[in-house]
Amino acid sequence: MPKANETVLEINLGNLAHNYRYLRSKLDEDVKFLSVVKAFAYGNDSVVIAKKLEELGTDYFAVAYVSEGIQLRENGITTPILVLHPQMGNFEEIIEHCLEPNLYSEKILINFIETAEAKNQKNYPVHIKLNTGLNRLGFDANEISKVYDLIENTNSLKVRSIFSHLAASEDWEEREFTIGQIDLFRKMSWELIEKLGYQPLLHICNTSGIINYPQAAFSMVRSGIGLYGYGNDENVDPKLKPIGSLKTVISQIHKLEKGESVGYNRKYKVPKTSRIATLPIGHADGINRIYGNEKAGVFIHDQYAPIVGNVCMDILMVNVTEIDCEEGDEVVIFGGSQHPVKFAEAGGTISYELITGIQHRVKRIVIPE
Template identity: 55%
Template sequence: MTKIQETTLEISLGALQNNITFLRSKIRPTTKFMAVVKAYAYGSDAQQVALFLEKQQVDYFAVAYTDEGIALRNAGVTKPILVLHPLPVHFHEIIAYKLEPSLYNKYVFDAFLEASKNETNYPVHLKFNTGLNRLGFTAEEIPELLSALEKHSNLQVASVFSHLGASEDLNEKTFTLQQIKDFKEVSAQLNSKLSYKPLFHILNTSGILNYAEEAQFDMVRSGIGLYGFGNDPQYNHHFKNVVSLKSVISQIHHIQPNQSIGYNKGHIAKTAMKTATIPLGHADGISRQYGKGKAFLTVNGKQCPIVGNVCMDMLMIDITGVDCHEGDEVLIFGTQPTASAFASTAGTISYELLTAISQRVRRKVVS
C-alpha cells in the first residue's frame, strides 16, 4: 500500500459495508433502513458514502439541513432524503430538489403548508417529542395536525418519528422504554385516524442494538454505527472503523534542555529531546484541547505525545527514541487508536472529533 504524502482522511468502503451488514442483521428483513449522512457523513464524505450506500439498497437518507440534501441530489443520489431540521427560508429549495422535510411544530408546519400549496401529496415527516426535548410536536397536538392534514391535500405524511435520548445507556432503560411507550401511543392515534399508513421509526444506532425487539416499527435509522461506533463495548467488535486520519512528518527538531516548543512556550524541555512537526492543527479539527501531552499520535508503531499547544495548521509531537524520518507517515486515529479513544483523551466523543475534520483535509476512498 502506498503511504500517504499529506494529511489525509481515508474512508474504507469495505468497513462501511461491514457495518451496514451487521446493523441489518439486528432487524427484520422487511424493516426499512435510513442512513444518516448529515454533517458530511459524520466528517467523512457525504457524497461518496451516500452513493455507495444507495447501491446497498438503503431505503432513505437523512441530513440535518437543506444544503446537505441539495449536495446529495447534485451528486446523483436518487433515494428519498429526509431533512431533519429544515428552516422555512429553504422550503422552496426543498421542493425544487424533491427533499422531504421534518415538520416539528405548528410554525414550521404552517410555513410548509403555504410553500407547498401548489403540490399534491407532497411527502413530509412528523416529528414528535417523547423526552429528548429538542424538537417535536406533543401528543396533545395530534387532533389539530389531523384536522390540518384533512383540509389540505398538498401534504401526505411519509413517516412519523421520534428520537431516543439515552438508548446507549442501559442504566436509563426505564426512561427509554417510557419514550417508546409514548411513541407507540402517538402511532396508535395517527394510525386510527389517517386513511393511509405512514412509516413509523424511533430507533437510532444504539436503539437498534438495545431495543430492536421492543421498538423496531417500520424503519430504523443509523448514523454513528455506519461509521464504526456502536456506543456499547459488547457490540464494538462487530463494527469496523470507516475513517482513518493520517499525516506526515514535515520536520524533525533536536531540542536542548530548557528550550521551549510552540506558542506561549507551551512546553519547556526538561532534558534533550527530539520533536516532529506535523501539518495538522486546530483549523483541521484537532483542537487545542488535545495538546500538552493529552493525546498522542502514532509513528512507526510508537505512541508519541503532542507537546506544547496545537497550532492552527501544525502540531508538534515528542519522537525521542523513535526511529523515524521526515516524510514518514503518522497516524492520528483509525483502528488503533480509534476516534473514540483519541477523543476521550480530551474528554469528548467520537461524534465531535469526526465532524470537526476540516474540508481542507484531503479525502481518499479506499476499498
C-alpha cells in the same frame, strides 16, 4: 496501501459496507433502513458515502439541512431524502429538489402546507416529528389533534413517516426512561394513524436503539454513527469498523536540549535532550487545542508519540525521542494503531465531535470495497 505524503483522511468503503450489513442483520427483513449522512457524512464525504449506501440498498437518507439534500440530488442520488431540520425559507427548494421535510411544529406545518398548495402539490411526502422526551424538536402529545386537523384540511401533502428520537438509548441506567419514550411514541403515533386512516412508516431507533431495543424497530430505523464504525458501547465497538483513518507526515524534527520550550506560550519544556517532530495538521483541521500538552498522542511506526505544547492552527508537535523515525515518515492520528474513540476520550470529548470536526481542507482518499 501507499503511505501518506500529506495530511489525508482515508475513507474505507469496505468498512462502511461491513457496518451497514452488521446493522441490517439486527433487523427483520421487512424493516426499512434510513442512513444518516448529515454533516458531510459525519466528517467523511457525503456524496461518496451516499453513493455507496445507495449501492448497498439503503431505503432512505437523512440530512440536517436543505443544502445538504440539494448537494446529494445534484450528484445523482435518487433515494428519498428526509431533511431533519428544515427552515421555512427553504421550503420552495425542498419541493424543487424532491426532498422530504420533517414538520415538527404548528408554524412549520402551516407554512409548508401553504407553500405546497401554492406550488400545486398533491400528496407531497412529509414526516411528522413527535417529542417523546428529548425536547429538541417535535409535537407534544396534546398537539396530535391539531396536527391531524391541519393535514385533514389539505390534499397537498401526505405523511410518509411519523418518528421520534431516543435521548439515551446507549445508557442502560436510563432504560426506564427509554422504554417510556418508546411507549409514548407508540401511543402518540397510533393516535395520529387512527385519525389519518392510513399507515405511515414509524421510526424511533437510532444506532444504539437498533442494538439495545430491537422491539422498537417498528417499520424503519435510522443509523448514523454506527455506519461510520461506532457503537457507543465497548461491547459493540469491536463488531464495527471505523471507516476513517486520519494520517499525516513528519515535516521536520528538532533536537532540543533540556529546558528548551516547544510552541506558543512555552507550554512544554523538554525534561531532557529530546527529538520533537512537527506535523502539518492543527486545530484548523479539526485537531483541537484540547489534545495538546500530552493529553493525547499519535502513532509513528506503531509507537506512541505524545502531542507536546499547544496545538497550533496548522501545526502540532510530538515527542519522538524514543522512536526511530525521520522527516517524511507517516503519522497516524487515528485509525489503525489508534481507535478514534480512544483519541477522543484522551481529549475529554466523544467520537462524534472528533470525526465531524475534520475540516474540508484535509484531502479525502477513498479506498474501495
